[in-house]
Amino acid sequence: MTDIAKTPSSSTGAALRSIALLRESWIGMLGAGLILFWVLVALFAPLLAPHDPLAILQPFAKPGTLHAASGTTLWLGADNLGRDILSRIIWGSRTVLIYAPLATGCAYVVGIIMGLAAGYHRGWWDTVLSRIGDIILSFPVLVLYIIVIATFGASGFNIVIAITFASAPGIMRIVRGLALDLRNRDYVAASQTRGETSFYIMMVEILPNARGPLIVDACVRLGYVIITIGVLGFLGLGLPPPNPDWGGMVNEARGMAMIFPHMTLIPCAAISSLVLGFNLLADGLREVSLRD
Numbered sequence: 001m002t003d004i005a006k007t008p009s010s011s012t013g014a015a016l017r018s019i020a021l022l023r024e025s026w027i028g029m030l031g032a033g034l035i036l037f038w039v040l041v042a043l044f045a046p047l048l049a050p051h052d053p054l055a056i057l058q059p060f061a062k063p064g065t066l067h068a069a070s071g072t073t074l075w076l077g078a079d080n081l082g083r084d085i086l087s088r089i090i091w092g093s094r095t096v097l098i099y100a101p102l103a104t105g106c107a108y109v110v111g112i113i114m115g116l117a118a119g120y121h122r123g124w125w126d127t128v129l130s131r132i133g134d135i136i137l138s139f140p141v142l143v144l145y146i147i148v149i150a151t152f153g154a155s156g157f158n159i160v161i162a163i164t165f166a167s168a169p170g171i172m173r174i175v176r177g178l179a180l181d182l183r184n185r186d187y188v189a190a191s192q193t194r195g196e197t198s199f200y201i202m203m204v205e206i207l208p209n210a211r212g213p214l215i216v217d218a219c220v221r222l223g224y225v226i227i228t229i230g231v232l233g234f235l236g237l238g239l240p241p242p243n244p245d246w247g248g249m250v251n252e253a254r255g256m257a258m259i260f261p262h263m264t265l266i267p268c269a270a271i272s273s274l275v276l277g278f279n280l281l282a283d284g285l286r287e288v289s290l291r292d
Contacts, residue, residue, distance in 0.1 A: 028284015034277030042093040049087040052154040056082040092244040103160040107167035115175025116202040133169030221283035223275040
């Protein structure tokens with residue numbers, strides 16, 4: 001296929017073919033299945049959760065304990081305050097699946113804009129934006145998160161800001177490298193000859209043809225962001241209590257992990273399964289892209 005043939009319309013068709021080919025990758029399908037499971041859990045949380053996640057039922061109840069007052073079984077037990085762990089896991093999935101994609105999406109918007117500007121325009125654009133990215137990337141990521149959230153306070157909005165601030169430079173580097181390559185293609189030269197604006201060329205000609213590596217990176221990065229949200233919750237920098245938060249659940253139970261291991265292992269397993277889903281989906285998409 002020549003460069004001229006790689007138009008945005010053909011890029012859309014290739015994307016659809018890649019989605020169809022994903023069915024041939026059992027790794028990708030397994031990852032998509034894990035993600036779909038948690039998405040459905042989050043969507044139907046009010047119907048699936050057997051109890052109010054904030055209701056005090058029976059402190060330190062073990063998995064399978066029958067709650068006499070309500071006549072229901074606490075399938076995953078209860079935490080130190082007596083709150084049903086299953087209900088908190090179900091409602092906590094909403095927290096993760098709202099803030100992780102939102103934070104990743106915001107980071108991609110900023111990173112793509114910076115990367116396209118640096119890679120297409122080059123010159124002082126490239127110099128200034130690359131140096132800004134280098135400065136941010138020189139700091140340990142966790143330290144950046146702590147500084148931002150400790151300065152502005154723990155909230156969902158500030159978590160998104162912190163992750164966007166720390167992740168955008170890495171995304172910018174990927175987009176910049178792709179733009180440096182794609183800016184020399186024939187279809188970009190044709191657009192320049194037609195007198196198209198730089199914004200049009202970057203968004204319509206370059207960005208759609210850079211979709212493959214970015215989609216795979218987005219899946220992997222979503223897994224990292226989910227872990228980050230869990231770590232921030234564990235450090236007490238996530239959503240303020242008593243909001244159901246998987247990382248916060250681990251933090252609340254860490255002092256009793258040896259006596260009541262289910263209180264920490266269950267939220268850890270929830271985090272791991274969702275991260276595994278995104279990693280497997282990324283592997284499947286990478287496998288498909290090599291076939292396409």
